[in-house]
Amino acid sequence: MMQQEEIDQLLQKYHKGTCTATEIAFLESWYGQWNKDIPIALTAEELHEDLLSIKEMTTTLQPEIKHKKLKQGLLVAASLFLILSTGLYFYIHVKNKSAYNLALHDVKPGSNKAIVTLANGQKLNLNNLKGGIVIEDSELTYNDGTPVIPAQKGTEQSEPLTVSTPKGGQYQITLSDGTRVWLNAASSLKFPSTFSRLKERLVELSGEAYFEVKYDAKQPFRVKTPTQIAEDLGTAFNINSYSDESYTKTTLVEGSMQVQSLKDNQVRKPLVLKPSQQASINAAGLINISQVNTNEAIGWKNENFIFDGEDLKSAMRKISRWYNVEIVYESNANSNLILEGLVSRKSNLSEVLKWIETVGNVHFEIKERRVIVTE
Template sequence: MQQEEIDKLLQKKHAGNCSPEEIAFLESWYAQWNKDLPLGLTAEELHEDLLAIRKMTSTLPSAAKSQKLKQGLLVAATLFLILSTGLYFYLQSQIKKGSTAYLALHDINPGGNKATVTLANGQKVDLNSLKGGVMIGKSGLAYNDGTDISQIDSAAKGTAQQLTLATPVGGQYHITLSDGTRVWLNATSSLKFPSSFARLKERKVELTGEAYFEVTHNAKQPFRVYTSRQIAEDLGTSFNINSYADEPTIKTTLVEGSMQVQSLKEPQGKQPIILKPSQQASVSITGIINVRQVDTDEALGWKNGEFIFDGEDFKSAMRKIARWYNVEVVYEPGAKASSTLILEGLVSRKSKLSEVLKWIESISSVHFKIEGRRITVTE
């Protein structure tokens, strides 16, 4: 850099027109001459010192001036590299440390009571989210508090209507069927049932998704739940069935009483399995049934307002979270830990999404980013 260019920089500095890069260069150049003095000088002080340095350098041979300027440029470049590198790693660490703060800023509320009832004629009725559930009575459908659902007519005399109760993503609902059987429906689920079981050989209902049943037993009129791969029959029972299409198996967990599970596919299509309390039957895509002893609290956690993970695969847990919070979960290619992560613990389903994800971050190496209703899993 020539002497006249230095003069121009000094004049710009004095006028307050220097760019940050030019100021950094002048201060680093100045520091080479006055290493023991702080750089926190006022504009006037710095200008006076720099002018003094300029006069000193004007008496130096060209080679010496060139060497000094090169040293100044090197120092400025080094300082810039150190600061920018440090800033990058600081920001990266803050992104991870502050990920839950980011999540809170873009938070999503938990699901709640949301459902529709579809009548035999195709009419769809949105149910009140402030009500706890519905029941089938002699006069038709009503809320649990006795409030009639006026859009629904009573079943034609002697003829049962087929109704369907369905919950959306982030919804749940409760229904009491005409025989007194109580059913709790989890998110993204549906239950097809008749308005009356009178004069029917069996009490047949069809389930997609997940539901918990407390069945009013009647040996003369068995209660059967049909899913895509199995038939579950009550023998005096409280049980939970998880039959989501995106799960690898259909899981039937017996809480009380007795029940049998029959696969609709070979090789066990004609061999019902009898379950005892605290046993869980898993039916694979091929129809094979496996039975194991389980903690029923985990299977019923959703009904009781909790996510309970007892050695649960991370991606399975995230599918549950996605259904309840109405979000999409995607995985970054580098998020390898998510493939082997096992979750242990409990968190309330009443929590906001950020609180659930914060809890997972606290016990694992994964991190999350929310963009609208998409959750990206990172490391």
């Protein structure tokens, strides 16, 4: 249940000018609710001054009224604040509890965050002000040329490196062969520091990544996950291989590639994908190929959530990873909801959740870093 201290906190934020757009919209909506039957015409400037005065009135009850035509409205505002059991309390708890809760306990979107693990086990936090790293001639630099670690002369042998992103993190990697990789949240990529003198370019993925591969027939590029090996044939593709998903999904955006199951007991030839095709592999290793909307599959890489007939629980798993929150479903939650549409991954969590609320009969509350899904 919302406490008076929370209302007080929001009014203090407004007074200091630190309210978010969502919080300001809530206050203006509340103001309009009780002001709609009072014959007072307010300009935008007067409304702003009126709201700024509410906090002072609730503590002193002796405000200095500069605009006589606002006096009646301000007294009503003070009364509403002091008797939460009536108008304001009813409005917040019955009419706008969800919107206020989401605004008050909002969570910012994920950002560039990752850790690189060197061959000797040393872990380095990558700079979150940088967009990615580049591996070239066994040297590790950021994509603006500044060093991650000082270059070690004479080091030409291949050594294993691992880049891992936490929940709420993403990072870009340019491998030594020029292949570019975008790593989504809660993911990791293990790769050699150089592909020189190796028969193949083999990398290992956990989680999700988008690849733009430099094709070389003499040195094939392969991505290994727990369920499959995907081989580039001149390709841009996305692989989703999270452990909490039922399927490993490989989506070909352009070029050509082949996919082979690692868990199917029967020896089968690799299946070749064409652009806009997706290979889904279940826990038993069975592969299904279908035509898909590639924009949906790589929406995250383009800073969007794109839902194309996706069920609520699948969408909430994506939201959980990107905003680093836990999802809790109450028994009456409408988990069968199907989502269609686009919302920016740059948005705060509250904006994404409010967008989902407009789609169907579902509501959300945020408590610390938990999102509670209810009817």
